Amino acid sequence: MTLSVEKQHVRPGDADNDPVAVARGLAEKWRATAVERDRAGGSATVEREDLRASGLLSLLIPRQYGGWGADWPTAIEVVREIAAADGSLGHLLGYHLSSAPMIELFGSQEQEQRLYRQIAQNDWWTGNASSENNSHVLDWKVSASPTEDGGYLLNGTKHFCSGAKGSDLLLVFGVIQDDSPQQGAIIAAVIPTSRHGVQVNDDWAAIGMRQTDSGSTDFHSVKVEPDEVLGEPNAFIVAFIQSERGSLFAPIVQLILANLYLGIAHGALDAAREYTRTQARPWTPARVQQATEDPYVLRAYGEFTIALQGADAAAREAAHLLQTVWDKGDALAPEDRGELMVKIPGVKALATNAALDVNSGIFEVIGARGTHPKYGFDRFWRNVRTHTLHDPVSYKIADVGKHTLNGQYPIPGFTS
Incomplete structure (x- = not known):
């Protein structure tokens, strides 16, 4: 039996749109299939579509861009409600929600407006591509080679890319590789997951969090447009x-x-x-x-x-x-x-x-x-x-x- 959730049209001041109540309703439905889905592993496709339809992917996006405009205490409660029913789905939603402050903290005003509107209007999922399986957790080697138009080409492999599969956008990090003074600096960018050269792999295998789609992602000369880079190189390091x-x-x-x-x-x-x-x-x-x-x-x-x-x-x-x-x-x-x-x-x-x-x-x-x-x-x-x-x-x-x-x-x- 497929469980569906009607789209919650987010309107400022609409008392019926309590995000914690929406999360609680989703959690109650998912409990019935949680054990079976955990045993099967793979992707929680139906449940992720439920979340997409619920409007909760726009939880932290300001209301002027079409989101809930929720505060941090509310967002925390929503993650907790979802996780109580299914840890994998709580994991996925939590990682998705963490992309919103990244955009606001490091993106330009134009990027914030554009990305927030796109996520809210299209109910887009954001996946994560930061970790690498190298000598230590911040030993990043995915290269970002500058292009003449101010963008970059990404090459390499990211691991533990939670939520990358089935996502619409990817938050990805790369290390600048050229002969300029910016050699070795780190860039952060938000790109479409469907972009040519992005290969999301089904290689996640762990004893837990079995439906988080936390496998690896390969980047084969993936173009990053200039307006997709969040801030200046090393902005978050500074x-x-x-x-x-x-x-x-x-x-x-x-x-x-x-x-x-x-x-x-x-x-x-x-x-x-x-x-x-x-x-x-x-x-x-x-x-x-x-x-x-x-x-x-x-x-x-x-x-x-x-x-x-x-x-x-x-x-x-x-x-x-x-x-x-x-x-x-x-x-x-x-x-x-x-x-x-x-x-x-x-x-x-x-x-x-x-x-x-x-x-x-x-x-x-x-x-x-x-x-x-x-x-x-x-x-x-x-x-x-x-x-x-x-x-x-x-x-x-x-x-x-x-x-x-x-x-x-x-x-x-x-x-x-």
């Missing part, structure tokens, strides 16, 4: 060094991912609770009639809930702080950014640890029968474990400790 507004991109992504993990953990808790109530059996020494009366089961659910309550509260507080800092625009001070990046690493650590603990701990309360593949309880742990390995939380905790002990803010960068 923003990081000088703690300018552009340096907010990293904490934004970090907060989105923290809420992705929390959403998955809430999904695991909800699924386990339903199973415990309806199918789990009490352990004989407990001398109770139902598993819901077992004192150790009750304690476990209490611990799960307390862990998520603390992480949820910290995440929402961080989202409101992000909105406050974001609204300062170019008046942003290094201290503003610093305080944000002390808060968000703590949230990332809390979310990571809570999600891993809950997603593995639920097996203690569902029992051996709950490990049958038909229930798919393992998908929650696999999804969180797979994604949290991309960005070791130990470094986030050390950043918080460095500020507490030495009064030092995290140095702005791609992961801090």
Whole structure:
């Protein structure tokens, strides 16, 4: 059975268009097929079209361009709602939403208007093409060779290109290769995924996030037009060094991912609770009639809930702080950014640890029968474990400790 969602025509002030409610409705529909789709892997084509039809791809786009004009706290809640039903879809939506601040922070006003209108009017998906499988995470070798008209030709391979397959636009990075003073500088560009020379590969294979289409993408002399390049070469490197507004991109992504993990953990808790109530059996020494009366089961659910309550509260507080800092625009001070990046690493650590603990701990309360593949309880742990390995939380905790002990803010960068 194919589930369809009617297009939500976004209108400023239309009270019926609550994006969190729309996300909740989608999530409720997708739960019925989540286990089967996780087992199958591949692409969540129907569900991605549901998201396209819902209008949520325009969540962060200002209303004057046809979007929802949502704030950061709302966007975070939407990601969490989607992730609770399906971690892969929460992952895809979160990465798509992260492209909006990249466009605003580094693009020109003309680029912002053009791209925002195109995404909102056409319900376009944006894919990601940044990571490479080289000696370290920022050892980028996809080349950007300058052309006479001010554009570039891209050549090379990107890995872990989440959402690239089935996308309409690609956010891609390349390293300038020529004999000019700009040799080695990095460019960022937004190009059509359908452009000649772009080859999105079906080679994603991991234990989790199985429907994120996070495979590799090859670039064979792909033309980047001059007006597709966001800012000057190394613009975001300069923003990081000088703690300018552009340096907010990293904490934004970090907060989105923290809420992705929390959403998955809430999904695991909800699924386990339903199973415990309806199918789990009490352990004989407990001398109770139902598993819901077992004192150790009750304690476990209490611990799960307390862990998520603390992480949820910290995440929402961080989202409101992000909105406050974001609204300062170019008046942003290094201290503003610093305080944000002390808060968000703590949230990332809390979310990571809570999600891993809950997603593995639920097996203690569902029992051996709950490990049958038909229930798919393992998908929650696999999804969180797979994604949290991309960005070791130990470094986030050390950043918080460095500020507490030495009064030092995290140095702005791609992961801090």
